[in-house]
Amino acid sequence: MINETMAIASGTWRRMLRVRAVYFLIVCVFILIGSAYNYNILSMGEHKPLMIDVSLVLNTVAAILIAISVSFEIPRELREGVASTLLTKPLGRTEYLVGKLVGTSIAGFIICGLIALGFFVIFSFSFNEQVLTSMIQGHLLVLFSVIPMTALAVLFSVFIPEMLAALVTAAVIWFTHNSPVLLSSSATKFLYGGIVPDLNLFNLKAQAVYTSSISWAYLGTAFAWGIVYSVFALAIASLIFSYKDLK
Amino acid sequence: MKKSLFLHLLVIVMSGVIATTLAKLAFKQEMDIDPILKSRMEGKKIDAKSDKDALSFVLGGFQKFASDVEWMNFINYSGSQNCINDDNVKEFTRRLEKIIALDPNFAKAYSVGALMLSDKDPRKAVELMKKACDNEKLNSNWEIPFYVGFILTQRFPNDECVGEAIPFLEKAVMRSKNPENYLVNYLIRARAKDARKRDKNLVSVEHAILKILFDEWRNTSSQKMEMRQSIVPNLTERILIACQKAINADPNNDKVLKSVKEVKEKVLTSQHLCEKCFVQYGAGEKFCNSCGMKVEVFGICPKCSAVMKGKFCSTCGFTVPVAAIPEKVKEVKEVKEKATK
Numbered sequence: 001m002i003n004e005t006m007a008i009a010s011g012t013w014r015r016m017l018r019v020r021a022v023y024f025l026i027v028c029v030f031i032l033i034g035s036a037y038n039y040n041i042l043s044m045g046e047h048k049p050l051m052i053d054v055s056l057v058l059n060t061v062a063a064i065l066i067a068i069s070v071s072f073e074i075p076r077e078l079r080e081g082v083a084s085t086l087l088t089k090p091l092g093r094t095e096y097l098v099g100k101l102v103g104t105s106i107a108g109f110i111i112c113g114l115i116a117l118g119f120f121v122i123f124s125f126s127f128n129e130q131v132l133t134s135m136i137q138g139h140l141l142v143l144f145s146v147i148p149m150t151a152l153a154v155l156f157s158v159f160i161p162e163m164l165a166a167l168v169t170a171a172v173i174w175f176t177h178n179s180p181v182l183l184s185s186s187a188t189k190f191l192y193g194g195i196v197p198d199l200n201l202f203n204l205k206a207q208a209v210y211t212s213s214i215s216w217a218y219l220g221t222a223f224a225w226g227i228v229y230s231v232f233a234l235a236i237a238s239l240i241f242s243y244k245d246l247k
Numbered sequence: 248m249k250k251s252l253f254l255h256l257l258v259i260v261m262s263g264v265i266a267t268t269l270a271k272l273a274f275k276q277e278m279d280i281d282p283i284l285k286s287r288m289e290g291k292k293i294d295a296k297s298d299k300d301a302l303s304f305v306l307g308g309f310q311k312f313a314s315d316v317e318w319m320n321f322i323n324y325s326g327s328q329n330c331i332n333d334d335n336v337k338e339f340t341r342r343l344e345k346i347i348a349l350d351p352n353f354a355k356a357y358s359v360g361a362l363m364l365s366d367k368d369p370r371k372a373v374e375l376m377k378k379a380c381d382n383e384k385l386n387s388n389w390e391i392p393f394y395v396g397f398i399l400t401q402r403f404p405n406d407e408c409v410g411e412a413i414p415f416l417e418k419a420v421m422r423s424k425n426p427e428n429y430l431v432n433y434l435i436r437a438r439a440k441d442a443r444k445r446d447k448n449l450v451s452v453e454h455a456i457l458k459i460l461f462d463e464w465r466n467t468s469s470q471k472m473e474m475r476q477s478i479v480p481n482l483t484e485r486i487l488i489a490c491q492k493a494i495n496a497d498p499n500n501d502k503v504l505k506s507v508k509e510v511k512e513k514v515l516t517s518q519h520l521c522e523k524c525f526v527q528y529g530a531g532e533k534f535c536n537s538c539g540m541k542v543e544v545f546g547i548c549p550k551c552s553a554v555m556k557g558k559f560c561s562t563c564g565f566t567v568p569v570a571a572i573p574e575k576v577k578e579v580k581e582v583k584e585k586a587t588k
Contacts, residue, residue, distance in 0.1 A: 042319050046355060053312040060308065177307030192274075194267030201273050203308030207280050210311070210352065211384050218276045225269040232262035239255040 004092075008099025009106065016069065016107040026111065029058045030118045037126045048127055049210070052135065055119035056205045059112050059142045064173055066108040067149035070100055071165035074157035094238040101147075101154050101234060108146030116143070137219060138208040144223045145202035149173055151230035152197060155237040158244065177203060197229055306349075314350035321346060321356075325363065336367045347375065352384045357391050362398070369402035380418065393419035393430060400437050410441045420478050431479055435459055453496040454503050457489040461510050486514050491525045519545055530554050 016022070036051035043050055074097075076082075116139035120131045152172055157165045179192065179200035192198050201222045208214040278285040306313050321342045328335055343360040346353055357379040365372035376395045379385050392415040399412035416434040420426045439455035449455040460479065464486060467477040479485060490507050497503045511520065519528055521535035521542050528535055530546025531554035546555050553562035560566075 039319065042322060043315065044318075044322055044355065044359065046315065046318060049311075050315045053315050057309055057312045174307055192267070192270060194263040194270070198270045198274065200308075201270065201277060204277060204280055205308055206311035206350075211280075214280060215276070218273065218280065221269060221273040221276065225266060225273055228262050228266040228269055232259060232266050235255055235258040235262060239252070239259070242251065242255075 005095045005099045005102065008096055009103035012073075012100055012103025013107040013110070016066070016104070017110060022111060025062075026114055026118070029062065029115050030122065032058060033119050034122050034126070051119075051123060051126065052138075052209055053206070055115070055123075056138055056142065056209070059115045059119075059139060060145070060205070062115055063108055063112050063142050063146045064149060064170070066104060066111060067146060067153045067173070068166050068169050070104045070150055070153040071157040071160075071169045072162055074100060074154065075160070075162035075165055079162065093241045094234075097154055097158070097234055097237055097241060101150050101230060104150045104153075105147050108150065109143055112139070112143050112146060132209075134209050134214070137214050137216075138205040140219060141202045141205050141208060141214075141222065144219070144226050145199060148197055148199065148226040148229045148233070151233035151237075152176075155233045158237045158241045172197075173199065176200070194232070197233075198225070201225060310349045314346050314353055314356075317342065317346045317349060318353065318356060321360065331363060331367045333367070336364070339364055340368065340371055343375065347378070351378070351382060354379070354385055354388050354391065357385075358394055362394055365398040365402050369398050372402075373398055380415065387422060389419045389422035389426075389430075392416070392422065393433070396433065396437065400433075400440075406440050406444065409437050409444070412437050413441060417478060426480065435479065435485075448502055450500050450502055451493070451496045453489065453493040454500075454506065457486070457493045457503075457506055457510065460486045460489050461506070461514065464514055483514060486510060487518070487520075487525065487527075490515070494523075494525055519543070 033051060033055045036054045037047055039050055040047045116136075119139070120135070123129070123135075124131060149169075153165070153169045156168045156172070160168055176197045176199040179198050204214055204218075324338070324342060331339055339360075343356065343364060346356045346360070350356070357376050361372040361376045364375070373395055376391055376398070379388075379391045380395060385391060396412040396416035396419060399408040399415070400406070413434070416430075416437055420430055420434055423430060435456055436452070438459045439449075439452055442459055443449045443452065443455045446455075446458075449458060460482065463477055463479050464482055467482065470476075490510055493503050494507060507525065511525075519542070520526065521528060521538060521540055523540040524535060524538040526535060526537035528542050531544065532542065533544055534540065535542050547553065548555050548560035548563060548565050550565040551560060551563040553560055555561075558566065
């Protein structure tokens with residue numbers, strides 16, 4: 001079972017990383033991060049935090065885009081019959097979904113990791129300063145957020161058509177990144193983190209970098225929540241998918 | 248099929264419960280990390296008006312970046328205006344509040360922005376900066392409380408807010424590891440101005456400064472030996488200078504002379520000072536080199552009248568008897584010996 005899942009996962013992340021446009025976009029990200037150095041005068045000497053913030057924002061956007069890409073891929077595979085061909089082989093529907101989640105998460109880790117690494121190099125060269133642990137923590141939060149976001153994308157892509165699934169996923173990701181707005185209503189409070197995802201847990205990137213108050217325990221808890229929530233979302237997706245008629 | 252359904256439901260329920268528990272656990276930690284989030288959860292009003300506040304919460308972790316962009320917009324806008332006047336002061340305030348709502352830890356926005364605003368709307372500038380002073384994340388920043396003190400002392404007429412400025416200036420001195428001279432002087436001057444408003448016996452600012460420093464010395468001296476620490480560095484030296492300035496300002500005023508005499512008796516006991524101008528003089532000197540007044544000679548050999556440089560006279564070899572060493576010096580020596588042991 002693990003072999004089949006990993007085969008799907010490997011195919012997914014390899015296919016994603018084979019796209020040359022991805023590397024072109026990574027280079028563009030590096031240029032944007034580096035260009036923050038020139039905002040010295042316009043920001044009255046605040047160009048260093050600006051560069052850090054630009055890197056965090058672009059890395060988060062990259063993570064979201066990678067997660068959303070699944071909501072294009074699964075409906076497309078279902079539409080084109082690729083999924084049904086795959087499923088004729090000794091492969092369960094759950095394994096197919098798990099494989100997609102793992103594959104996209106690996107691709108997300110590699111791409112976001114590359115962006116983070118590039119930022120660290122640019123930052124060190126620009127300011128002649130060492131990269132702080134707090135900066136690594138900030139980027140780790142971005143990396144960890146890939147897993148639950150991908151799980152959400154997988155969940156929506158099994159029952160919503162291609163384009164709509166991407167839009168719904170994007171809306172839900174944005175919505176759940178703002179949990180305090182939702183949490184202010186006591187009616188939804190008890191649903192939070194379980195039924196309603198709490199991506200706000202990965203929002204403390206700036207606090208991690210500037211106030212150095214993020215503990216490794218917090219990072220661990222947020223990561224563990226991401227894994228468990230992905231299991232939850234994937235179980236629902238798998239349940240819906242098991243009842244779905246495939247061409 | 249039923250088994251699969253049961254398994255799916257079991258996993259959904261189990262993972263849902265665990266995820267909720269983990270999210271609550273992480274959320275508690277998150278509230279400790281992010282005080283603004285905590286305030287929001289506790290239903291307290293946060294920094295800005297509700298619409299700006301809401302804006303800062305729908306940006307999904309991009310608040311810091313948004314504040315950077317707003318900051319650059321603010322600088323751009325400031326550059327496009329000749330000065331802050333009645334027409335644009337509201338726009339300046341709105342932009343500044345927006346930045347602070349997005350990132351309440353933006354130290355430069357407080358210091359630069361509020362200073363710009365202080366010219367036209369000092370009350371608003373102080374209000375904004377007070378929030379920064381209460382912000383735990385900025386508790387090592389001494390510039391912000393200093394600027395609050397500066398605005399309160401400089402931007403309001405007739406020193407009406409000088410009393411309000413003192414706690415901020417004290418905070419600035421305490422936060423600064425090695426407080427600059429101007430910082431300490433600013434605090435002393437503000438205290439003196441405030442004291443003059445309350446005490447009509449203080450004839451000049453210099454006299455008030457002397458009184459403030461003397462009070463500080465008294466407060467410090469009343470504390471236990473280990474606890475003795477004044478927020479004013481080099482207190483004794485400052486008291487001496489204050490004495491000189493007070494005498495220079497009002498040389499014939501009885502109140503000033505009385506204060507100076509009291510200070511000399513209590514604080515400057517071990518120093519050899521001219522009675523008239525309070526300038527220190529050296530061993531063997533008979534007249535003050537500042538005002539020419541005759542001074543009490545010290546540090547000469549009782550046998551040959553040469554200046555003593557140590558325990559023995561370098562001219563005739565005379566030894567100073569132990570009994571001749573003043574009592575206070577003996578006490579200090581004993582304390583030092585005990586401490587060494």
